[in-house]
Every structure is written in C-alpha cells, then in structure tokens.
Amino acid sequence: MKIIEKDEKVKIHLKINGKDYETEVEPRKLLVHVLRDLGFTSVHVGCDTSNCGACTVIINGKSVKSCTVLAVQADGSEILTVEGLSKDGKLHPIQEAFWDKHALQCGYCTPGMIMQSYWLLSENPSPSEDEIREGLAGNLCRCTGYQNIIEAVKEASQKLKGH
Amino acid sequence: MYPPKIGYVIPDNINEAIDFLKTHDDAKVLAGGHSLIPMLKLRIIRPSYLIDITKLKELHYLNKEEKEYKLGATITHYEISKAQIPLLSEVASKIGDPQVRNMGTIGGSISHLDPSADYPAALLVLDAKVKIKGPSGERLEEFSSFDKDMFTPDLSQGEIVTEISIPTVSGYKYSYQKLERKAGDFAIVGVAVLIKTNGDEIEDFRIGVTGVNNKAYRSQIAEDMIKGKKINDEIIDKVAQEVANESNPTSDIRGSAEYKRKATKIMAKRAILDALKR
Numbered sequence: 001m002k003i004i005e006k007d008e009k010v011k012i013h014l015k016i017n018g019k020d021y022e023t024e025v026e027p028r029k030l031l032v033h034v035l036r037d038l039g040f041t042s043v044h045v046g047c048d049t050s051n052c053g054a055c056t057v058i059i060n061g062k063s064v065k066s067c068t069v070l071a072v073q074a075d076g077s078e079i080l081t082v083e084g085l086s087k088d089g090k091l092h093p094i095q096e097a098f099w100d101k102h103a104l105q106c107g108y109c110t111p112g113m114i115m116q117s118y119w120l121l122s123e124n125p126s127p128s129e130d131e132i133r134e135g136l137a138g139n140l141c142r143c144t145g146y147q148n149i150i151e152a153v154k155e156a157s158q159k160l161k162g163h
Numbered sequence: 164m165y166p167p168k169i170g171y172v173i174p175d176n177i178n179e180a181i182d183f184l185k186t187h188d189d190a191k192v193l194a195g196g197h198s199l200i201p202m203l204k205l206r207i208i209r210p211s212y213l214i215d216i217t218k219l220k221e222l223h224y225l226n227k228e229e230k231e232y233k234l235g236a237t238i239t240h241y242e243i244s245k246a247q248i249p250l251l252s253e254v255a256s257k258i259g260d261p262q263v264r265n266m267g268t269i270g271g272s273i274s275h276l277d278p279s280a281d282y283p284a285a286l287l288v289l290d291a292k293v294k295i296k297g298p299s300g301e302r303l304e305e306f307s308s309f310d311k312d313m314f315t316p317d318l319s320q321g322e323i324v325t326e327i328s329i330p331t332v333s334g335y336k337y338s339y340q341k342l343e344r345k346a347g348d349f350a351i352v353g354v355a356v357l358i359k360t361n362g363d364e365i366e367d368f369r370i371g372v373t374g375v376n377n378k379a380y381r382s383q384i385a386e387d388m389i390k391g392k393k394i395n396d397e398i399i400d401k402v403a404q405e406v407a408n409e410s411n412p413t414s415d416i417r418g419s420a421e422y423k424r425k426a427t428k429i430m431a432k433r434a435i436l437d438a439l440k441r
Binding site: 001002003004005006007008010026027028030045048049050051053056062063064065067068069070072073116119120133134135137138139 | 168171174179196204217263265
C-alpha cells in the first residue's frame with residue numbers, strides 16, 4: 001500500500017504523445033494543469049464543473065476530461081493530446097477536415113473537440129449525423145453552432161476509411 | 164476549480180482499502196472520480212484521504228452467469244453500455260456524455276446516490292443486489308434497501324461496494340425513457356420498465372422512476388393494476404397517472420414540481436409504449 005500525505009509530493013510518470021515525462025505533483029493537482037505545465041497548452045480549461053470538454057485528451061485509449069482526473073490517478077498512463085496527432089508536420093485527417101469545413105473560429109474548444117472526434121471515429125468509423133452529435137455531446141462550442149463540426153467529422157470519417 | 168489538500172492512498176488489495184477506511188472515517192473511496200472530483204473542486208467535501216480502488220483488478224469484472232450478471236464495482240458506464248445486459252446497458256448509454264461514461268463506474272454511482280442518477284430506476288426493476296465488503300466480512304443487500312435516501316447509501320464505516328448482481332431476465336421487453344434539457348444532463352425524470360407479455364395480456368410488469376423523489380421508487384400499486392390485464396390505452400393512462408401520483412418532485416432549475424409530476428406521467432407512458440413496441 002502506498003500512502004501519500006496531503007503536503008507531500010509524489011513522482012508520477014506519464015507517456016504523452018509517445019514521449020516519457022516524469023514530474024512531481026501534490027495529490028490534489030488536476031491532470032489538466034499538469035499537462036499544461038508540461039507544455040501541452042492545447043489542453044484548455046473552459047469550466048470548473050466537468051461540462052465543457054475543452055480539456056478532453058485520450059488516456060489509455062479512452063477520451064477523458066482531464067479536469068476531472070487527478071494527475072496522480074493518471075500515473076503510468078499513456079496520453080494523447082492534439083499536439084500528438086500530426087505526423088512530421090502533416091495534419092491528421094481530422095485536423096484537415098476541421099480546416100476544410102471551417103469547423104473552428106476562436107479555436108478554444110477545437111483541441112478537445114478534435115480529440116473527442118478522434119475517439120468517436122475509432123469507436124464508430126461511420127457515424128450517422130445523430131451519432132456524431134451524441135458522440136460530441138460532452139464538448140461545448142460557443143462559436144460554430146456545431147454544424148460545420150458535424151460536417152468535418154463526416155469528412156474525416158470518409159478520409160479515414162480511405163486510409 | 165481547485166481541490167483542497169488531500170492525502171492519497173493506493174491499496175494493493177481490497178482488504179487494505181477496507182482497513183484504511185476503517186481507521187480513517189473521513190477518507191473517501193475514489194473510483195471513476197466523476198462525482199467525487201467535481202465535489203472536491205467546489206470544496207463541498209474535504210476528505211483527509213482518497214483511496215484509489217481503480218487499480219484493483221479484483222473489482223473489475225463483468226461476468227454473465229446462469230442466473231445473473233455479476234458486475235465488479237469499478238466496471239464503467241461505457242463497459243456496461245456495451246455488455247448487452249437487458250435494460251441496464253440502455254440506461255448506462257444515457258448517462259452523462261461519452262467522456263463521463265469512459266470513467267464513471269456503477270459502484271461509484273450507487274455509492275454516491277444522486278437522486279437524479281439513471282441507474283437506480285433500472286436497478287430497482289431488475290431486483291439488483293449489492294455486495295458490500297467491510298471489516299466484519301461481506302454482506303449482500305437488495306438495492307432497494309441499500310438506497311436509504313438521497314446521497315445516503317447503506318454503507319458503514321470501512322465498507323465498500325464490491326459487486327452489483329443483476330438477475331437475468333428472459334423474454335422481457337424493456338425501455339428506459341429519460342427526459343433531459345440537453346444531452347449530457349442529469350434526468351428531469353427517468354422511467355425504467357420491464358414488461359413480460361403473454362399474447363396481449365401483461366404477465367409481469369415493473370416500473371421504476373428516478374429524478375422525482377428523494378430516491379428512486381417502484382410503484383407497487385401501478386404494477387398490480389396492470390398485471391394479468393389486457394393492455395389498452397386506458398389502462399396505460401391509469402398506470403402512468405398512478406406512477407406520477409407517487410412522485411414527490413421538488414422545484415428547481417430543471418423545472419417546477421408541477422411540471423415534473425406531469426412529465427413523470429408522460430415519460431411513464433412513453434416507456435410502456437416503447438417497451439411494448441420492441
């Protein structure tokens with residue numbers, strides 16, 4: 001049994017976008033803040049009640065709101081953020097489709113929205129419009145009205161199937 | 164947004180978790196964390212330690228046995244939604260949003276007991292049982308008695324929910340109808356029904372309601388009203404009215420008490436009609 005006292009810091013290991021990171025955290029520290037401290041500032045904070053999804057990342061293959069996970073809880077896990085999607089400067093098909101379909105304006109929800117789309121399409125490669133809307137229900141957007149995001153996910157779904 | 168300072172415990176097995184919980188009465192068990200961490204972030208609770216049980220493989224299983232499904236406490240809503248358990252999987256798929264379902268667990272949901280949670284309506288009609296492990300061993304309780312009041316599970320100091328068992332129901336039609344303001348929200352009202360028909364006669368009928376009382380309830384009167392009868396619009400209307408009569412909603416941001424009572428009737432009707440269609 002491992003016990004970490006409240007004033008103590010604990011060393012944690014995270015594999016983020018394929019690279020190993022080690023950092024020391026208080027048990028109360030939220031994963032979203034640790035990711036941002038480590039330089040992954042695409043991971044955004046849009047609320048304090050777990051509704052908005054701007055902090056969505058993929059942890060061990062599952063999309064998760066990183067504001068509702070303690071960093072210590074995520075010790076030893078593999079994390080994918082939007083910084084890890086493009087390969088050698090080439091955009092991932094979901095990123096391309098967001099560009100093509102004008103699926104972002106201020107860009108604040110975009111990293112979380114793209115990571116949730118990434119998980120949605122890995123779960124369901126050919127989602128219907130309803131399934132896309134439901135699949136992104138945990139991600140709020142103030143700018144786009146969602147319509148172009150839906151179009152982008154549809155296009156990304158087509159592109160990914162071609163791969 | 165910022166949790167208060169807390170200690171953190173990673174036990175190697177369930178007995179260590181129980182021992183620690185027994186001697187630290189203000190420690191809290193951490194499962195998916197999707198009720199506990201939001202409460203920490205608002206500083207509604209200030210536990211001394213969190214005991215992280217998610218690393219315990221012994222609590223993570225989903226088995227279909229001859230007469231029942233056995234679900235380890237840390238099985239997630241996502242995993243349940245994919246498990247094709249009659250009624251329960253449909254309910255799990257309507258909890259929160261996808262990210263929440265990837266983390267939230269059934270053990271955590273029922274140990275938290277939000278009065279608007281989705282599972283309780285289904286667990287009542289499925290006659291679910293809860294296995295609880297504590298310093299003096301294991302006990303098995305009906306979910307109906309485990310759910311003592313809102314946010315008040317039947318758990319004494321040192322006790323942890325380890326398993327939820329669901330008797331298999333065969334030949335039943337079912338539906339869960341959830342009224343919500345928007346996708347991802349808690350239920351304004353949620354109605355779960357299980358119906359067994361014999362021709363056009365109702366052989367067994369169970370109806371559970373969440374969101375409109377301190378705790379989820381089953382309507383015995385409504386159930387008796389329809390059992391053995393031939394189904395028709397009139398009896399469905401009477402049953403739905405009875406279910407609504409037994410509600411005791413509060414007025415809040417999700418609507419007035421009056422609205423919620425009327426909505427209970429409508430959702431009860433929809434659940435019955437939807438189940439009969441399947």
